[in-house]
Each structure stands twice: as C-alpha cells, then as structure tokens.
Amino acid sequence: MILNTKNSYRFLTPRISNQKTQYKNLLLTLITAIALTACRGKEETADKQNYTLQNDTITVPATSTISPKLKIQAVTNEPFQLELITAGTVKAIPNFYAEIAPPFSGRVTKVHLKLGMKTQVGTPLFEMVSPDFIDAQKNFFQAKSTFQIAKLSLKRQQDLKTNGVGSQKDLEEAETNFEINEKEYQNAIASLKIFGVNVNKLVFGQPLIISSPIAGEVITNEIVLGQYIKDDDSPKAIVANLKKVWIAGQVKEKDIRFIKKLDGAEIQVASYPDKKIIGKIFHVDEIVDEATRSVQVLIECANEDHALKSGMYVTVKFIDTPENTLFVPAKAVLQYNDRSFVLVQLEKGKYIRRYVETGITSNGKIAILSGLKPNEIIISEGAFYLLEAK
Incomplete structure (x- = not known):
C-alpha cells in the first residue's frame, strides 16, 4: 500500500527516529555491562593473586599488594585496672550521727x-x-x-x-x-x-x-x-562525728557483677579537683531500686579535714586491683557469624584464623579472655584485607 499523502508521510517519520534512539541506548548499555564484568574479573583475579587459601591457612606472598598493608605484633600481658564511674552522695555514718530532741x-x-x-x-x-x-x-x-x-x-x-x-x-x-x-x-x-x-x-x-x-x-x-x-x-540540734563518712554510690543493675571484684573507690569532688580521696567498699545493698534499676553501694572514707560535707554530690570511680590481661588492638579483631577471631601468624606470610573470647574495650584495645597466649604473633592492622578468605 502506497501512502502518498503529506499527512501520512509526516506521521511515519517520528516512529523511525524513536527506533534508532532506542537501539543506540541498548547498544551503550551492553557495552557498559561488558566493561564492568571485565573489570570485576580483573579485580577477583588480582585478589586471588594477593593471597591463597589452603584449608584454614592463608598465605600472602611477599609480592602481594596486600603484604605491605599487614602489620603484625606479639601479644603480651598488660597490667589492667577495671574502672567503673558513677555518681554518689556524701552521708554521715548513722552510728556517728545523732539528732537531738x-x-x-x-x-x-x-x-x-x-x-x-x-x-x-x-x-x-x-x-x-x-x-x-x-x-x-x-x-x-x-x-x-x-x-x-x-x-x-x-x-x-x-x-x-x-x-x-x-x-x-x-x-x-x-x-x-x-x-x-x-x-x-x-x-x-x-x-x-x-x-x-x-x-x-x-x-x-x-x-x-x-x-x-x-x-x-x-x-x-x-x-x-x-x-x-x-x-x-523535729530535732533542734545535731551532733555528728564526720571524721569518717559514707559515700552512697549508685551502680546500674547490669554492672553489679563488677563490684564483687572491686575493693576500693576513688572519690572526686568538684570543689577540690586536685584532691584524691580513696575509700573502701563497706556494703552493697541487696535490693535494686525499681525506679532507677540501680543498687546503692556504700563506700567508707576518711574525712579528717572535713572536705566531704553531708549531702555533697561527688563522682565515684570504682577501682579494681591491677591484673595482667591480654590486650590486642581493636582493628585486629574481626567478626564471622557472630563470633570474634584474629589472624595468628604461623610463619612469615602464613596466617590462620583463631576464634577468641573478648572482654572489655579500653583505649582502642580489646581484652582477650581466651583463645590466645602471650607472645603469639597476630595481624594487628590490615586483617580486614583477608576477611574474604574462607
């Protein structure tokens, strides 16, 4: 069928133009996909060349681009003193306090x-x-x-x-x-x-x-x-012996377990920022405050100079006896299936995954409770480059 009218000719021209445009866009999409696939393949090949995995042992050749990024160090014991900071209030000791009426x-x-x-x-x-x-x-x-x-x-x-x-x-x-x-x-x-x-x-x-x-x-x-x-x-006079006082500290329910290990506390007073006051834990309440979910801990402090006034707010830092504890850099600890592990060096360029039990974090380091021994060598930095080695 021949269409020779001007109106029909004008109608067919835009349809031909749209088809050409769609063809060009499709061609560009295919070219881009092929290029990305090629790049990804090169990256995966490069990663495989950077290390090899045999059983649980990861080998990183000296020529690998990852090798210079891995830092190692020996695991050592460090003296660590557990600390827990909370607010407290100065109280007179009941046996040394009398209201006169x-x-x-x-x-x-x-x-x-x-x-x-x-x-x-x-x-x-x-x-x-x-x-x-x-x-x-x-x-x-x-x-x-x-x-x-x-x-x-x-x-x-x-x-x-x-x-x-x-x-x-x-x-x-x-x-x-x-x-x-x-x-x-x-x-x-x-x-x-x-x-x-x-x-x-x-x-x-x-x-x-x-x-x-x-x-x-x-x-x-x-x-x-x-x-x-x-x-x-009401009482018209009060007699008190304030040479010793109690500090009533509030410890959250979740932290009570730490108090059993602690044997002392350091008291800081805003009015005496340079004064160091040391007290001993006297009593831990058996009842949890339902409103604050806290337990009251009484610390007995010497107060010969009467620096601590009844009702005064203070900061309480509970301190434990220093103990030798294994610490590793936080960057050395990786996660896999909700478990923590580090990469332990078997020999130069060879590492094995070791699952560990972690403890408290302090100053960018994590305490290791089990899984490592002193003097073992681990990757302290850059271990995440080997995270995909499974």
Whole structure:
C-alpha cells in the first residue's frame, strides 16, 4: 500500500527516529555491562593473586599488594585496672550521727551548746523545765520509797520466821510484795536512764539536762534560750562525728557483677579537683531500686579535714586491683557469624584464623579472655584485607 499523502508521510517519520534512539541506548548499555564484568574479573583475579587459601591457612606472598598493608605484633600481658564511674552522695555514718530532741515538752532554761562545739558522750547541751519530767521524778521517788519499805518488810518477816514467831504465809506475802515493787523501781530507773539522768544524783525538781549521746561536733543548733519545745517537735540540734563518712554510690543493675571484684573507690569532688580521696567498699545493698534499676553501694572514707560535707554530690570511680590481661588492638579483631577471631601468624606470610573470647574495650584495645597466649604473633592492622578468605 502506497501512502502518498503529506499527512501520512509526516506521521511515519517520528516512529523511525524513536527506533534508532532506542537501539543506540541498548547498544551503550551492553557495552557498559561488558566493561564492568571485565573489570570485576580483573579485580577477583588480582585478589586471588594477593593471597591463597589452603584449608584454614592463608598465605600472602611477599609480592602481594596486600603484604605491605599487614602489620603484625606479639601479644603480651598488660597490667589492667577495671574502672567503673558513677555518681554518689556524701552521708554521715548513722552510728556517728545523732539528732537531738527532748523526751518531754518544756521550756529551755539554759543553753550550753554552740555550733562547732566538740562533744563527748554525756556532754551537757541544754537544760529545760518540764512538768512531764517532774512527774517522772515523782514516780521514781515513789517507786524507790515503796521498794525500800517492801525490802524492810521482807527482812522483818524473814527474822520473825527464823525466830519461830512469824508465819510462812506472812513471809510469802512479803516476798511477793518485794518482787513486785522491785520491778516497778527498776522500771522507773530505766525510764530516767534513757534520758541520761544519773538517778544516784537526782534531786526532786531539778531541770532536765539534755546531753550528747555520742562524741563528735555540733553541726546544727536551733536551741534558743526561753523557747518552748514540744516532745513531738523535729530535732533542734545535731551532733555528728564526720571524721569518717559514707559515700552512697549508685551502680546500674547490669554492672553489679563488677563490684564483687572491686575493693576500693576513688572519690572526686568538684570543689577540690586536685584532691584524691580513696575509700573502701563497706556494703552493697541487696535490693535494686525499681525506679532507677540501680543498687546503692556504700563506700567508707576518711574525712579528717572535713572536705566531704553531708549531702555533697561527688563522682565515684570504682577501682579494681591491677591484673595482667591480654590486650590486642581493636582493628585486629574481626567478626564471622557472630563470633570474634584474629589472624595468628604461623610463619612469615602464613596466617590462620583463631576464634577468641573478648572482654572489655579500653583505649582502642580489646581484652582477650581466651583463645590466645602471650607472645603469639597476630595481624594487628590490615586483617580486614583477608576477611574474604574462607
């Protein structure tokens, strides 16, 4: 069929042009693919020429382009000290810390204490007049008098019975009465001794003397002459011995296993950046804080200069006794199927894969727990060039 109209001629021309363009593009794609395949083949050939694999042994010829890139070194033990850094808070040791509050309500009549005052056990701090204390004194003297009467009555009945005048019944009643009054008297003595009262020197009507229960130093004082203090008020004075303190450090649950190996800690304080304070682990809590998933560790520290203040925030660095540990450069350790391995030199230019168990990483080195021995030679750098050798 002949198409001789102008309209038909104009319609066929673009279709012929598009076919030529598609043919050119297809030709270019084929040429590019052939070139890439050729280059890849050359690279694979070059890699095979760089090393050979026989069983588990990799041989790298001296003429290989990889050989100059491989660095080797002997594995040696290095002293290593495990460290774990966390935050901590200074706390007073409970046995060396006393909050002073009166046992009775009353009015302060005399003040002996002042901030910074050194105390011993029994040092008077302040005095107060208390109706409740007067009642306690009255109960004590009544119990004492009743006890003395019961004691004399018992002695008289014993004498009468011995001389054949008294009856057994009267003696037994006197003995029972004596035992009851003796217990009441002892209870009255105990109730006063709790407050540091010397019952042998007690005078009826004397003021209550509040004394220090521990040796230490007055670190808080809110006692004012003439003030009225209730028995349920918060403590008005604090005496503490801060020559030793606790540091309460928080250790994450996942790191508790390290604490068992550690025997000391280094305390760093922001206000004394050059001061080095060393403490000893005193106690590891048995309960994990559910909110923080941490365990409290108490470190006891000497604090003769009082540099550590109660409530102060510090940095705690737990330290272990140095131990000899095998370390290799991190670049020497490779991964295969979730296992770690290094390349150990059998002889010059020959290496074998050795699976190892790794430990902590420190300063660009990895601890080797098993799989290597001291003085073995490994590829320390460039081992990844041989990663494809399988």
